[in-house]
Amino acid sequence: MHLTIEKLVYGGDGLARLPADEQGRGKAAFLPFVLPGEEVDAELTAHKPGFARAQASKILQPSPQRIEPVCPYFQKCGGCQYQHGGYEHQLEIKAAILKENLRRIAKLELETELIVHPSPPWNYRNRTRFKIATDPVFALGYYKFNSHELLPIEKCPISSPLINQAVGALWQEGKGQRIAPEVEEIELFANHDDSQLLIEVYCSVGLSNAAGQKMAEDVHRALPAAVGVAVFKQTSPSTEPKPIAVSGISEIQYRTESSAYRVSAGAFFQVNRYLIGELITIVTAGATGQTALDLYAGVGLFAVPLARSFAQVVAVESSQTSQSDLAYNSPANVRSLRATVEQYLKNTPAKLSPDLVVLDPPRGGLGESVVRGLAGLRAPRITYVSCDPATLARDLSGLRKAGYRVEQAHLVDLFPQTYHLESVLVLAR
Numbered sequence: 552m553h554l555t556i557e558k559l560v561y562g563g564d565g566l567a568r569l570p571a572d573e574q575g576r577g578k579a580a581f582l583p584f585v586l587p588g589e590e591v592d593a594e595l596t597a598h599k600p601g602f603a604r605a606q607a608s609k610i611l612q613p614s615p616q617r618i619e620p621v622c623p624y625f626q627k628c629g630g631c632q633y634q635h636g637g638y639e640h641q642l643e644i645k646a647a648i649l650k651e652n653l654r655r656i657a658k659l660e661l662e663t664e665l666i667v668h669p670s671p672p673w674n675y676r677n678r679t680r681f682k683i684a685t686d687p688v689f690a691l692g693y694y695k696f697n698s699h700e701l702l703p704i705e706k707c708p709i710s711s712p713l714i715n716q717a718v719g720a721l722w723q724e725g726k727g728q729r730i731a732p733e734v735e736e737i738e739l740f741a742n743h744d745d746s747q748l749l750i751e752v753y754c755s756v757g758l759s760n761a762a763g764q765k766m767a768e769d770v771h772r773a774l775p776a777a778v779g780v781a782v783f784k785q786t787s788p789s790t791e792p793k794p795i796a797v798s799g800i801s802e803i804q805y806r807t808e809s810s811a812y813r814v815s816a817g818a819f820f821q822v823n824r825y826l827i828g829e830l831i832t833i834v835t836a837g838a839t840g841q842t843a844l845d846l847y848a849g850v851g852l853f854a855v856p857l858a859r860s861f862a863q864v865v866a867v868e869s870s871q872t873s874q875s876d877l878a879y880n881s882p883a884n885v886r887s888l889r890a891t892v893e894q895y896l897k898n899t900p901a902k903l904s905p906d907l908v909v910l911d912p913p914r915g916g917l918g919e920s921v922v923r924g925l926a927g928l929r930a931p932r933i934t935y936v937s938c939d940p941a942t943l944a945r946d947l948s949g950l951r952k953a954g955y956r957v958e959q960a961h962l963v964d965l966f967p968q969t970y971h972l973e974s975v976l977v978l979a980r
Contacts, residue, residue, distance in 0.1 A: 554580060554605065556589045559644050561652065561940055563632030563970035567593070569603060580605045583696070584626055586614035586636050587644070616640035621673070622708045629696040631709065631968040638672045638967060645972045646962055649940045656944035657951065665960045668833070670825050672967040677745075677824040679710040680738040681718070689725030691718065691737070709968055711824060713745045713776055720773050729769040733758035740814070742803050743824065749803040750780040751816045753792060758784065763796035771798040778803060781816035791871060792817060802876075807831060810855045813879050817872040819849045823965040831856055833961050833975050834934050840906030844930070846892045846921075847911045850876035851885070857909070858882045865905075867895045892917075896924030905930045916942025919949065926953035933978040938965075943974060954980040 554567035565585035569577040580603040582593060590612035597604040610617070620626075620634035633641045646665055653659045682701050684690045690703040705722065706715050717739050724730055731754065738751040750770060754763065763782040771780045779799030783792035794801065794816070802815045808828040814820045821827050835856045841863070845854040848866035850873050857864050864885045868874040874889040881887050888895060892912070897920075908930045910917065916939060917925070925933065926949070933955060937943035947957075959977035966972065 552593055552595070553611070554582070554591055554593045554607075556582065556585045556587055556591065558587050558651075559585075559648065559970075561648050561970060565589070567591075567605070578603055582607050583632065584635055585610075586617055586640070588612075589614050589617075614640075624693075624702060624704055627695060628692075628702050628704065629694050629698070630707075632970045634968050638669070641672075641967065642667050642669060642962070642964060645964065645970075648970075649962055649972060649974055652940035652944045653947065656941060657947040659944070659947060659951070659957070661957065661960055663957060663960055665962055668826065668829055668961060668963045670823055670964045670967050673708050674711050674715075675823050675825050675965075675967060676707075676710045676714065677742075678738065678740045678820065678822045679707060679714050680736055681721075683725075683730065683734045683737055685725070685730060685732040685734065689722070689728075689730060691721055691725060710739075711741045711745045713741045713748060714739045717748055717750075717774055717776070721770070724770055724773050729766065729773070731758055731762055731766045733762075734766070740803060740816075740820075741824070743806045745824070746776065747803060748774060748777045749801070749814075749816055750774065750777050752780060752782045754782060754784055754795075756784050756786060758782075758795070760795045764798070767796045767798035779816070783817065810880075812850050812852070812855070813876050814850050815872050815876050817870075818876050819870065819873050821852065821965065826963060826965055827852075830936075830963055830965070830973070830975070833963065834909060834936060835860070838907050838932070838934075842903070842905045843907045843909065844903075844905040844928075845909045846895070847913070848877055848887070849873050849911065851880040851887075853909050853911070854885050854887075855880055855882070857907075858885050861906070865903075867892055893920050893924070896921060896927075899924070899928070903928070906932065908933045909936070910934070911936040912942075914939045914942065917946040922946055922949035922953070925950065929980075931980060935976045935978065937974050937976070938971065940972065940974065943976070947976070950978060956980070 556565040564581040571577045591607040592609040593605040625634045692704040695702045733754045736753040740749040767780040781801040782796040839860040843857045843861040843864045845866040848868040854866040869891045878887040955978040958979045961975040963973045
């Protein structure tokens with residue numbers, strides 16, 4: 552059928568409308584790899600009660616923003632969604648999606664300018680995780696689009712040059728049968744200047760410690776830029792992976808314009824090597840006072856620079872690995888605590904009166920209990936770093952009811968070529 556793409560939605564799909572029926576307006580249809588305004592011939596792939604899914608079989612009227620994708624795996628691979636659109640247009644799409652989510656979910660029309668912070672669009676990732684198969688033959692890659700079937704890849708244009716070099720070396724190791732069959736994933740983490748790698752290998756529980764140690768040493772020898780290789784087992788879905796072998800060291804030094812961080816294998820760190828310093832500046836510039844509270848603190852990306860302009864910083868992190876790095880990286884006036892944010896806010900001393908709260912939650916956002924706890928703190932300023940506009944908008948509804956308003960809004964494009972977007976909202980009351 553002939554469809555016109557109205558807009559793109561969070562997740563990468565285009566929204567079109569099926570022909571109107573006896574109930575009125577046509578059902579929404581979602582199509583991948585299209586652009587706003589395009590007219591397409593489409594085939595329906597799924598009918599749901601409230602919407603349909605379709606696939607464009609032919610672009611009848613292409614957008615003037617449509618370009619030829621750089622990556623040979625685009626549309627086969629599930630990693631990128633926007634390579635068929637020019638980068639400036641990608642930013643426009645993401646800005647529109649962020650505003651639409653705030654409008655629809657939080658009932659908020661931004662009264663301040665949305666400041667967009669672009670990234671170099673290629674080779675930006677400092678951390679990339681690959682799926683591994685060894686049977687019947689070795690393969691390294693990503694899942695195919697909309698599947699759990701492995702797509703072998705030999706390069707990834709959004710990953711750093713050093714990571715791409717390492718991909719070639721891992722293929723050679725795999726073909727030489729030096730990657731154990733129990734290996735499920737390998738993550739490559741490059742430092743600030745793309746000169747060193749930390750390699751994390753994730754295995755099934757069937758791998759013995761001795762076999763893990765041998766493989767770590769083999770992979771380490773094959774990759775001269777690697778400072779170390781750490782091998783992990785995932786013993787249960789609810790716990791952090793357990794380290795079973797290390798060759799070299801299991802940490803990397805990552806420097807930004809203002810600070811240096813120890814980041815251990817398994818710890819969280821931002822993935823865009825070009826915008827980390829800019830993100831730190833957006834969150835911390837001009838913030839001063841007696842006490843800052845950094846929730847979901849990771850290894851201390853924000854807590855460490857905040858310590859220079861606040862008398863004390865309380866940094867809360869639930870991951871044992873990340874919290875260990877946080878404690879190591881923090882100066883004396885940072886108090887690092889291992890706890891969930893829910894636990895911490897439930898037991899927060901009544902006398903704590905922070906001048907600033909920084910939030911950088913995972914994709915699921917804060918949730919009602921954390922929003923209630925934040926409302927009780929009555930901090931004059933909150934800076935919310937979000938990687939999901941829908942959960943941001945949901946949480947913002949509760950924070951606005953607690954008296955907060957948006958003073959600044961930033962879109963920080965940490966993930967070019969993909970639908971993912973990072974935003975920073977500065978709230979005041």
